[in-house]
C-alpha cells in the first residue's frame with residue numbers, strides 16, 4: 001500500500017524530510033507524487049506566478065520520470081479521492097505555516113480517513129518555535145535573529161532511498177491554465193533562453209535553483225554586503241522564487257554557507273549579511289504565524305485611516321505608478337522591471353513601495369496587491385510584511401519619518417544610471433547625473449518621458465504631518 005506525497009511549497013527531491021517520511025511509511029517504498037491544482041489558488045496566483053509554478057512542476061515531473069500526478073479540484077475533495085483510488089495509508093506533506101495553507105490543511109485533514117503527516121516546514125526554524133524569555137512571540141528583528149542563530153537548524157536531510165513512484169492518472173497540464181496563462185512560456189525547456197535573453201525568472205526547478213545558487217556562492221557572494229543594494233549589478237542570488245516554491249530549502253543554503261566560510265574565511269562578512277536576509281524571511285513567517293491578520297491589516301495604527309488617498313486623482317496616480325510613468329526614473333525603472341520580468345530588485349522594491357505610500361499617500365495594501373499579482377516570488381508573509389515595514393505599520397518597521405527620496409536613492413544605488421537606462425528606454429540617451437532628475441534638463445528633457453507627477457519635498461511634508469497625528 002503506497003503513501004501519498006502531496007507537493008506544495010517543496011518542489012524538490014533532495015533535502016526533503018517529508019519525502020523521507022513518506023518513503024519510510026510506504027510498503028515497498030511506493031509513493032504517489034501528487035500536486036493539486038485548486039482553481040481558487042490558480043485564479044489568485046496571477047499569470048507570472050502561475051507561469052513560474054508550471055515551469056517548476058514540469059521540472060519536478062521530469063525528475064520523477066513523468067510520474068507527477070496533477071489533479072484539478074478543491075484540495076479537500078481531491079486528496080481524499082486520490083487516497084481512496086490508490087488505497088494509500090497516509091498523506092505526507094511539508095507543513096504549511098501561512099494562514100491560507102493552515103486552514104486548507106485543517107480542512108483536508110478533517111476530510112481524510114488516513115493521517116495527514118506534517119514533516120518539516122519551508123523554513124530553517126519552523127515559524128512559531130522561537131519565543132522570548134517571557135514566552136511571548138518576537139516582534140523585533142534583531143533579537144529574533146539572535147535567537148534564531150542560537151537555536152540553529154538541522155543538517156540537510158539525507159538522500160531518499162529508492163522510491164517507486166506510482167503511476168496514476170492525472171488531469172494534465174491544462175489544469176494549471178489560469179485565465180491569461182501563456183502555455184508557450186510554460187512549455188519552454190529550462191535550457192532555452194528567455195524572451196529578452198536576460199529574464200531572471202526563466203530558470204525553474206531544483207536543478208536550476210541549485211545551479212543558480214552555486215553560481216552565486218562561487219562569485220557574487222564575495223561582494224554581497226555591498227552589491228546587494230545595487231540594482232545596476234548582478235549582486236544578489238535571485239533565489240526568491242526558488243525559495244518560495246521550495247525548489248531549494250534554506251537549510252541547504254545555510255549548510256553550504258558554513259562550508260564556504262570554513263574554506264574561505266574572508267567570505268564571513270558577506271555570508272553573514274546573506275544569512276541575515278534569510279533571517280528576515282524567517283522573521284516575517286514567524287510574525288505571520290502569530291498574527292495571521294497581518295496579511296491584510298496594519299499591525300500598528302500609525303497612519304490615520306483618513307490619511308490614505310482615494311478617488312479619481314488617487315486612481316490616476318496608482319495607474320501612473322503601476323505603469324512606470326511617475327516621472328521619477330528609479331521608481332519607473334523598478335515598476336517596468338516588475339511588469340516585464342515578474343521580479344524587482346530589493347532596493348527598488350523599497351523605493352517604489354515608499355513612493356506609493358509616502359509620496360502618493362496610497363494605502364500599502366493597494367501596492368501589496370499589485371506586487372502579489374505581478375511578482376514571480378509573490379509570497380504573503382514576505383510581501384505583506386515588507387510592505388508594512390516600508391509603510392511604518394509593521395512591528396519592527398522603518399520609522400514613519402523615514403521617507404525614501406527617489407532621487408538620492410538613484411544617485412546612491414544606480415550612480416551611472418545603468419539600471420534606469422535598461423528599463424526606461426526614453427532615458428537611454430540621458431547620461432548621469434541628469435538621468436536622476438531629467439526634469440532639470442528643461443527643454444532638453446527627453447520627449448515621451450513624463451514630468452514628475454508629484455513634488456517629492458511637498459508630499460514628504462504632507463506624509464510627516466499625517467503620520468505625526470498618530471506617530
Ligand SMILES: Cc1cc2nc3c(=O)[nH]c(=O)nc-3n(C[C@H](O)[C@H](O)[C@H](O)COP(=O)(O)OP(=O)(O)OC[C@H]3O[C@@H](n4cnc5c(N)ncnc54)[C@H](O)[C@@H]3O)c2cc1C
Nearest residue numbers: 236237238239240277281346349350377378379382383386
Ligand atoms: C515591498 C517589498 C515587497 C517584497 N515582496 C517579496 C515577496 O513577495 N517575496 C519575496 O520572496 N520577497 C519579497 N521581498 C523581499 C526581497 O525584495 C526579495 O526577497 C529579494 O529581492 C529577492 O531577490 P534575491 O533572491 O536576489 O535576494 P537575495 O538578496 O539574494 O536574498 C536571498 C534571499 O533572502 C530572502 N530575502 C532577501 N531580502 C529579504 C527581505 N527584505 N525580506 C524577506 N526575505 C528577504 C529572500 O528569500 C531571498 O531570495 C519584498 C521586499 C519589499 C521591500
